[in-house]
Each structure stands twice: as structure tokens, then as C-alpha cells.
Amino acid sequence: MSNVAVHAGRAGVAGALIAAGIGLGAYNAWWVALCIAVPLVIAGLLVAPRPSRLSELPVFRPATGAPSAPIRVDALTRSSLATADLQPTLVTATISPPNDTAYQARWIASMSRGDFRSLTDSPLTALPPDRLPPRAPNRTPDFADQPGKWAVIYPGITVVATLAVLFGVGDAWHVSISLPSAPAVHRPAETDKKATDLDARRDAMVRAVTAKLGPTAPENLLDLRFTDSGSDYGTVFNPANGDATTVYISSSGDVYTTAVPNTLRKTSTFAADDLASTSLTAVADKMAQQFRSAGKENRLETLEIKRSGPEQPIMLTGTFSGPNTFPFSRTIDARPDGTIAELFDPSDFAVSFRRAREALQSAGIAPSDRVVTTLQIRGITENTPNLHASEIQNSGGVLVEFESDDRSGSIVIVPGHFPEITDRSGSASDGFAFDDVSPATFDSVRAQAMQRGSLEPYESRAVDIEMSDPRTDRFGLAIRIELAGVDAAAGTYSPTGEFLAQGT
Structure with missing residues (x-):
């Protein structure tokens, strides 16, 4: 069998193995x-032929018996590019x-140093009939001819064979192999308890902070963070120099301290005693219940405790796992007294109006006071448009x-977070009373907009609706709405819900 056939076969086998x-x-x-x-791929790479200057050349072997053909060597030219025996x-x-x-x-053969010397000394020899060169070669052979086209052909055969076998078999590559089942490995009961008993972990952190940084350190906490892996972190403020140190407790209970950069001041600290009556485990369970009520069984990944700002209340923030398709934020806030922020759907106008009414009353504003300049509700689905840039353009919410004679400000209500009330100084301007508009009016406007835009029922949640007086058009105080990014659904309506104009 010729070298070409052998090497082509090896290339095919290599492709099949790979x-x-x-x-x-x-x-x-x-x-x-x-x-x-992995062993199959390695075997394929080892089997694959590697074309070289010698791989495709016939080996010069004088005949050792009959039948044979006498030859007389007239000239020999041996390559000197390498020092190996065969050249x-x-x-x-x-x-x-x-x-x-x-x-x-004239032909090129792979010849050993011994055969070269033997032919130089005695040019008469014989060759087997199957090793005789052709009578009339097409061209004079040259050392540069090797490996030539075979350097491409053999790898090409390997690649073609690999693709043919790989895609020809398809899903049949999946094999069912039954192995003896090993006993399930469970964490010890005390480890499971540690991962879920957040109160015990808080107490352990306070003890570690005291042991590492002194008895007054628990009175100067900047934050506490508990993770689902069982590792916990606490950042402690040094009131003497403004530095901060992180205390880290590994899942195995080892304690380490690290100095960290800090720009916060004493006004951002809280004391461990502020959380003494708080059941962190109960708070985490209530947070998880909010996600279950929203239709997802999400798992708590991190619980972080810190002030929401200098001299602001202490906030507990839980971060939960969840699919990318889950419309709500994966974080939810709670207060030390156990109050949990509500995960609500802003597109449910009745709920949004209730939350807005409660927040206004918390800000000391009666729903009948004509001080409201903007009421915007934005949904949380991916295709919700933006009427304009605002504080809820990314999060959705209310x-x-x-504005009044003596104060102005805003109230931001985001699902999973408590209302943020901001007071600013400002001059008086014409406003409207919260009671001037109702969920029924917003629902009516949305229904009209959906009909004008030929929207599907599920697209009703992708809503951005607002009642305001931007003073930039002829309508003044009006309701403006956009739905699902459909231009035909965008419109301007009167405060009582009558259609005024296309677009916003």
C-alpha cells in the first residue's frame, strides 16, 4: 500500500477520533x-499524519532477491538541511x-547515510519491481517538492472527517451511562443552621468586632453584610481618625480584619444595639414572601444593613436571586422594626394611587391640597417607554x-423600596390636588390609548402615564401617556380623560 493511502487513512481515523x-x-x-x-481528542491528534520532507518519499531499499531490476547509479545528491540518518x-x-x-x-528517495555511502562506493545495485521509478517523469524532481500539497491535503481530510462524523451523528452523541450512585453529601446540620440563622451570625459578628477592635467598636458600625455562602462582613468606623476596618468571618468561622478606604463620617454609623430587638431571620423570611407573592421563589443572596444616608434611618436591604425575565428589582428594603417594602406592580393604578396617597400624607400633604405639579406612573416591563427623563425612568414606579408657598419637592416610590421624600426650597406655582385625578381616569386613558394603538391586553403593563403642566404646549395641565413604545398609542388627554391630541 502506498504512503498516500496509509496517511490518508490515518487522517480519516484521526478526524473520527477527534x-x-x-x-x-x-x-x-x-x-x-x-x-x-479528552483522551479521544488527544489520540486523534497523535494519529493524525504530519507531512514532512520524508513522509511522502519512497524509501530506497536495494532488492535482496528475485525478482529485481539491475540499476547503475550515475549520480547522487543528498540534502544537507538536516543531520538525521534518513535524508x-x-x-x-x-x-x-x-x-x-x-x-x-531521476527521482528523489528517502535514503540512509549507509546506503548513500554504499552506492558511492559501488554504483551497481538492484531494485524490486514495485520500487522502480517511472520511465518519463513530467518534470525534474526537486527537494522543494516535499511535502508540497500533502501539507494541506492530510489536515483537510482530518477536518472533513471530523465535521462529517460530528454533525452526521447529531444528538446520538448523548449516551446513557449508569454509575453506582454515591451517597449524597450533606453539610452538617450545624452548618445549615449557620447559613440560615441570621440572628446568630449577627451576634457572632458583634463578638468578632469587639474581640478584634475593642469594646466600643460595635457602637460605630458602617455596615453589616451576610451572604448565602455563610461568609459575613462588618465595616467599622474609627471616630478617632476616620479610618474604617472590615471584619470578615469565613464560612468556617475564621476571623480576619482588613483596613479599607473610607469617605463616610460618624453620621453614617449605627450601633449594634440598634438591631438588638430585630429578628434578621424573620425579616429575611418576610422579604422572601414578597417575592413569592409576586410569583417567584427567589433565594436570599445577601442581606446588608446600613444607614440609607448620613443621619438617615437604618435600612436592611435583601438581594435575591432570580431569572433575568423577572420584571421586579432583585432587591427589597426593610426597617429594623420588621416593616417590609412592598413589591407592587405600578401598572395597577389602584395600587399606585394608594401608595402615592399614603406617601403624600407621610409628607404632610393632604390629597386635596392643590400643590401637585406632576403625577407620573411608569411600569416595570422591558418594553415600557419613557415619556421623558425622570427619577423613575430606569426603575419604574410612581x-x-x-410645590407650595413654602416648600417644594418630590416623592419617589419604587417597587421593593420605601418612598423617598425630598424637600426643596422653591417658589409657588399653580398645581392640582391629588384628588383631582383618580385611578379610574388613568384606567380610562389607558384603555383609549390601547384602542388607538391596537395593542394587546398584555401590553397594558408597559405604561408610562403622567398628569402635569409642563408649560411647553398649548394644553397646560393634562394627562400624557405612552404605551409599549407604539407611537399610535401615545396621546394627550384632559384631566378628566378626554382625548386632546396624538402624541405627548
Whole structure:
């Protein structure tokens, strides 16, 4: 069999082995990839032929018996590019086949150093009939001819074979292998308890802070953070120099301290005693219940405790796991007294109006006071448009802006967070009373907009609606709405819900 056939076969086998390794590794468990797929790929790479200056040349071997053809070597030219025993050698010889006319031929063979010296000393020898060169070569051979096209052909065969086998088999690469089942590995009961008992972890952190930084350190906490891995962090403020130190407790209970950069002041600290009556475990359970009520069984990843700002109330913020398709934020706030912020859907206007009314009353504004300048409600679905830039353009929720003779400000209500009330000094301007508009009016405007835009029912949640007087158009105080990014649904309506104009 010729070298070409042997090497082509090896290239095909190599491609099949590589394909088997890739297929088994991609469609099966990790241990199949490690124990079976990787060795198959390595075997394929080892089997694959590597064309060289010698791989496609016939080896010069004098005949050792009959039948044979006498030859007389007229010239030998041995390559000197390498020092190995076998080297490409240009042979010029006169060949005298039995019962045929003699002819002169030139060919390149792989010749050992010993055969080269032997032919130099004695140019008469013989070759087997299957190793005789052709009578009339197309061109004079050259050392640069090797490996030539074979350097591309063999790898090409390997690639084609790999693709053919890999995609030809398809899903059949998945194999069902039953292994003896190992007993399930469970964390010790005390480890599970540690991961869920946030109150015990808080107490352990306070003890660690005291042990590492002194008895007054628990009175100067900047934040506490508990993770689902069982590792906990506490940042402590040094009132003497303004520095901060993080105390880290690993899941195994080891305690470390690290100095960290800090720009906060004493006004951002709180004391461990401020949380003494707070059940962190109960708070986390209530947070999880909010997500369950929203339709998702999310898992608590982090519980962080810190002041929401200098001299602001202490806030507990839980970060939960969840799919990217979940419309709500993955964070939810709570107060030390156990009050949990509500996860609400802003597109439910009745709920949004209730939350806005409660927030106005908390700000000392009666719903009948004609001080409201803007009432905006924005949904939380991905395709919710933006009427304009505002404090709820990314989060969704409810925005109320107000102005009176002696005060102005805004109220921002975001799902999962407590209302943020901001007071600013400002001059009086014409406003409207919160009672001047109702959920029924907003629902009516949305229904009209959906009909004008030929929207589907599910698109009603992608709403951005606002009652305000921007003083930039002829309508003055009006309701403006956009839905699902559909231009035909955008419109301006009177405060009582009558259509005024297309667009906002």
C-alpha cells in the first residue's frame, strides 16, 4: 500500500477520533468529557499524519532477491538541511528491467547515510519491481517538492472527517451511562443552621468586632453584610481618625480584619444595639414572601444593613436571586422594626394611587391640597417607554412632584423600596390636588390609548402615564401617556380623560 493511502487513512481515523471526543464531551456529563472525550481528542491528534520532507518519499531499499531490476547509479545528491540518518536524496540512474529496454530516470528517495555511502562506493545495485521509478517523469524532481500539497491535503481530510462524523451523528452523541450512585453529601446540620440563622451570625459578628477592635467598636458600625455562602462582613468606623476596618468571618468561622478606604463620617454609623430587638431571620423570611407573592421563589443572596444616608434611618436591604425575565428589582428594603417594602406592580393604578396617597400624607400633604405639579406612573416591563427623563425612568414606579408657598419637592416610590421624600426650597406655582385625578381616569386613558394603538391586553403593563403642566404646549395641565413604545398609542388627554391630541 502506498504512503498516500496509509496517511490518508490515518487522517480519516484521526478526524473520527477527534469528532468522537468533541461529541461525547459536548453532549454528556463533565466526567465523560474528562475521562473519555479528552483522551479521544488527544489520540486523534497523535494519529493524525504530519507531512514532512520524508513522509511522502519512497524509501530506497536495494532488492535482496528475485525478482529485481539491475540499476547503475550515475549520480547522487543528498540534502544537507538536516543531520538525521534518513535524508531526501536525488538519484540519477540507468535502469535495466528484465525483458525490456533500459532507461534513465531521476527521482528523489528517502535514503540512509549507509546506503548513500554504499552506492558511492559501488554504483551497481538492484531494485524490486514495485520500487522502480517511472520511465518519463513530467518534470525534474526537486527537494522543494516535499511535502508540497500533502501539507494541506492530510489536515483537510482530518477536518472533513471530523465535521462529517460530528454533525452526521447529531444528538446520538448523548449516551446513557449508569454509575453506582454515591451517597449524597450533606453539610452538617450545624452548618445549615449557620447559613440560615441570621440572628446568630449577627451576634457572632458583634463578638468578632469587639474581640478584634475593642469594646466600643460595635457602637460605630458602617455596615453589616451576610451572604448565602455563610461568609459575613462588618465595616467599622474609627471616630478617632476616620479610618474604617472590615471584619470578615469565613464560612468556617475564621476571623480576619482588613483596613479599607473610607469617605463616610460618624453620621453614617449605627450601633449594634440598634438591631438588638430585630429578628434578621424573620425579616429575611418576610422579604422572601414578597417575592413569592409576586410569583417567584427567589433565594436570599445577601442581606446588608446600613444607614440609607448620613443621619438617615437604618435600612436592611435583601438581594435575591432570580431569572433575568423577572420584571421586579432583585432587591427589597426593610426597617429594623420588621416593616417590609412592598413589591407592587405600578401598572395597577389602584395600587399606585394608594401608595402615592399614603406617601403624600407621610409628607404632610393632604390629597386635596392643590400643590401637585406632576403625577407620573411608569411600569416595570422591558418594553415600557419613557415619556421623558425622570427619577423613575430606569426603575419604574410612581413619581409625585409638588410645590407650595413654602416648600417644594418630590416623592419617589419604587417597587421593593420605601418612598423617598425630598424637600426643596422653591417658589409657588399653580398645581392640582391629588384628588383631582383618580385611578379610574388613568384606567380610562389607558384603555383609549390601547384602542388607538391596537395593542394587546398584555401590553397594558408597559405604561408610562403622567398628569402635569409642563408649560411647553398649548394644553397646560393634562394627562400624557405612552404605551409599549407604539407611537399610535401615545396621546394627550384632559384631566378628566378626554382625548386632546396624538402624541405627548
